Amino acid sequence: MRGNDASRGAAALLGTAALVAGLCGGASAAAAAPAAPPPAPAAAEQPARHVLVTMIDYRLLLPAHLPPGRYTFRAVNRGIAPHALEIKGPGVADERTITVRTGASADLTVTLTRGTYDFWCPVGNHRQVGMQRYVHVG
Incomplete structure (x- = not known):
């Protein structure tokens, strides 16, 4: 590769790596967040x-x-x-x-x-x- 082509290729690779890292980090943060408890059933749905x-x-x-x-x-x-x-x-x-x-x-x-x-x-x-x-x- 020539100098300019190599620089563009490296920049593209770094950009893609940063995007993937950001997506993975967001996914793990979402997975680590505690789930909200399910809503309590309405009176008509509660067992009698x-x-x-x-x-x-x-x-x-x-x-x-x-x-x-x-x-x-x-x-x-x-x-x-x-x-x-x-x-x-x-x-x-x-x-x-x-x-x-x-x-x-x-x-x-x-x-x-x-x-x-x-x-x-x-x-x-x-x-x-x-x-x-x-x-x-x-």
Whole structure:
């Protein structure tokens, strides 16, 4: 190679080497940076906690206090009459199970926020004769 050609070739080689080094350095810096934690799932995506609700003529047996969260209430009929479970409170507007015969059960999944929720049996006059319970969430 002649002098000028050699100088141009060396400059091109150095430029390419600098570019490759810069790209590799950026890639390793990106790889070394800690990954951000994944976002928390929305309430509707969180797994539900399971709570047993025993329906007996004419009472509802379930906890009086619960922390906020997503719940699946399993309403089990241990009484003689058919029963159902209905819930109303902050963010929950009259959600209910199907009517359940003796020995059977039904599930109801809802998200509970802070506040007081009314649980009752909507079948006949069951609520009026005592099949109702307030649950405090918070």
